[in-house]
Amino acid sequence: MTKKDIILKISDETGIKQAEVKRVVQKAFDFIVDALVRGEKIELRNFGIFKIKQRRPKIGRNPKTGVIVPVPSRRAVVFKMGLEMKKKIV
Numbered sequence: 828m829t830k831k832d833i834i835l836k837i838s839d840e841t842g843i844k845q846a847e848v849k850r851v852v853q854k855a856f857d858f859i860v861d862a863l864v865r866g867e868k869i870e871l872r873n874f875g876i877f878k879i880k881q882r883r884p885k886i887g888r889n890p891k892t893g894v895i896v897p898v899p900s901r902r903a904v905v906f907k908m909g910l911e912m913k914k915k916i917v
Contacts, residue, residue: 830852830853830856833852834848834849834852837852859877863877863878863879863904866879871909872909873909873910873911873912874908874909874911874912875906875907875908875909875912876906876907876909877904877905877906878904878905878907879902879903879904879905880902880903880904880905881900881901881902882900882901882902882903883900884897884898884899884900885897885898886898
């Protein structure tokens with residue numbers, strides 16, 4: 828499912844114009860990204876938690892050549908399912 832599919836479904840079920848739904852959905856995603864950039868945790872009840880985790884540096888290997896390559900530390904977004912989502916999926 829894409830962002831456009833989400834917008835279409837919301838628009839169909841609520842009767843709100845697609846342009847307005849698109850603006851709201853995009854703004855919600857923008858706020859989530861901005862909060863993660865600031866290092867904040869995003870907790871959406873019954874859905875899950877998004878947060879930034881610092882990955883340690885490690886030694887990797889190029890699979891084609893076998894050359895050892897150092898992989899620097901980096902930040903990654905992690906997601907943990909909420910209870911309601913876990914009940915429905917698992």
